[in-house]
Amino acid sequence: MENAIEVSSLSKYFGEIRAVDGISFQVKKSELFGFLGPNGAGKTTTQRMLTGILKPNSGTIHIMGFDLFKHPSDAKMLMGVVPEMANPYIDLSAWDNLMLMGELYGVPKRKRKQKAMELLEIFSLQDRKNQKTKGFSKGMKQRLILAMALIHEPELLFLDEPTSGLDVQSARLIRNLVRELNSNDTTVFLTTHNIEEANQMCARVAIINSGKIAAIDRPENLRNTIQSLQSVEVTFAKAINDLESLQTIENVSEIRKEGDKLRLYTDKPGDVACQLVEYAKAHELQVLSLNTLGPSLEDVFVHLTDTKGEQNAS
Ligand SMILES: Nc1ncnc2c1ncn2[C@@H]1O[C@H](COP(=O)(O)OP(=O)(O)OP(=O)(O)O)[C@@H](O)[C@H]1O
Ligand SMILES: [Mg+2]
Incomplete structure (x- = not known):
């Protein structure tokens, strides 16, 4: 047993x-x-x-x-x-x-x-x-x-x-x-x-x-189930209040401001990281940190519990 x-x-x-x-x-x-x-x-x-x-x-x-x-x-x-x-x-x-x-x-x-x-x-x-x-x-x-x-x-x-x-x-x-x-x-x-x-x-x-x-x-496996919840997290030396200008970056499904960081959700994190570096150059912004992140367990949790809730309600 x-x-x-x-x-x-x-x-x-x-x-x-x-x-x-x-x-x-x-x-x-x-x-x-x-x-x-x-x-x-x-x-x-x-x-x-x-x-x-x-x-x-x-x-x-x-x-x-x-x-x-x-x-x-x-x-x-x-x-x-x-x-x-x-x-x-x-x-x-x-x-x-x-x-x-x-x-x-x-x-x-x-x-x-x-x-x-x-x-x-x-x-x-x-x-x-x-x-x-x-x-x-x-x-x-x-x-x-x-x-x-x-x-x-x-x-x-x-x-x-x-x-x-x-x-x-x-x-x-x-x-x-x-x-x-x-x-x-x-x-x-x-x-x-x-x-x-x-x-x-x-x-x-x-x-x-x-x-x-x-x-x-x-x-670890739960996090990997949702590839669309990968993201790139970036911190610029100067806060960007106008998120509109970031819309030019391709393959991004959502942009979130989290404290002093910006999080861009994407299924192509490498590509988005490169575009962010280009964006920083073009706008003369200094990049303080740049990380690609897998989905967090919290992302998976919200994804699973939200959609199930909707299914039950419908
Ligand atoms: N003794 C009880 N009589 C009636 N309903 C109950 C009883 N115990 C639990 N429930 C209902 O069963 C459901 C599940 O409750 P339960 O306490 O198991 O949730 P939980 O996951 O432990 O939540 P929490 O994180 O708030 O502790 C809830 O809708 C609750 O209202
Ligand atoms: Mg409980």
């Missing part, structure tokens, strides 16, 4: 809303798999079904070979879960929260104490060990929630927007820890709407939109 998660024809309806609409996919063992989609796409609903909290209307789920509906406790023992908007028990200390979670997962007392000490240190929470979590900041709470999800050393970790709303340092700490866990063979299912996070972290990404999977592939 090489798959950690196998999902087949999974659906969940809330009345008229098809929150998850017949999705199928596999996550390989030891993979860091991204589940990316806009707000309301069905990400949390999917994670809640995969972790046995929500019953689907139809479909099957296998976790490390276990049928989740036939062997729920076997499957659940293998999972660590960070739900969306989770909170530790606020009247308990960090330590007691960890002990409680360890007990729930049946981790022997000595082992859970040892693991809890280790986790508090990894998550820089040693100083707060005996403090009630009521007074914890959002970032501290989130680190504790992740520590709690790891107390039984799960093989498979589910994370629903683990860095959402955190500052750069806290988000980076969590990302680095998740990467490290993954490099030590923990399979990770990372739900996110943060495209850059998915791009940086995930070996493969599923893009979900309106309850359906629009694409599954490596971020």
Whole structure:
């Protein structure tokens, strides 16, 4: 068995809303798999079904070979879960929260104490060990929630927007820890709407939109699917306010101003770069930077989620 998660024809309806609409996919063992989609796409609903909290209307789920509906406790023992908007028990200390979670997962007392000490240190929470979590900041709470999800050393970790709303340092700490866990063979299912996070972290990404999977592939391959979204990015020493004059450059489908840069979309980036140099000469403009760019994952995401939205609406 090489798959950690196998999902087949999974659906969940809330009345008229098809929150998850017949999705199928596999996550390989030891993979860091991204589940990316806009707000309301069905990400949390999917994670809640995969972790046995929500019953689907139809479909099957296998976790490390276990049928989740036939062997729920076997499957659940293998999972660590960070739900969306989770909170530790606020009247308990960090330590007691960890002990409680360890007990729930049946981790022997000595082992859970040892693991809890280790986790508090990894998550820089040693100083707060005996403090009630009521007074914890959002970032501290989130680190504790992740520590709690790891107390039984799960093989498979589910994370629903683990860095959402955190500052750069806290988000980076969590990302680095998740990467490290993954490099030590923990399979990770990372739900996110943060495209850059998915791009940086995930070996493969599923893009979900309106309850359906629009694409599954490596971020690199997803970017390559849309050649028309290649572009040339140029910065001139002097800002050009009159974009009209750039219309003379051929093979450009769209020109966008992005900060101090101009981005020209084209399927012939080399050609457009040459024309830009000519343009700069003719207009006595100094070129500060000139780059050809492949489509970003954001471009692909917008392309996939926009067109699908239109199809659904029509
Ligand atoms: N318990 C519920 N009752 C009714 N509708 C629900 C329920 N949970 C989710 N939905 C609906 O299902 C759809 C998918 O919601 P879901 O929370 O899975 O989206 P999401 O991708 O996690 O979005 P976000 O990025 O905002 O977290 C939405 O239309 C939502 O309103
Ligand atoms: Mg969600």
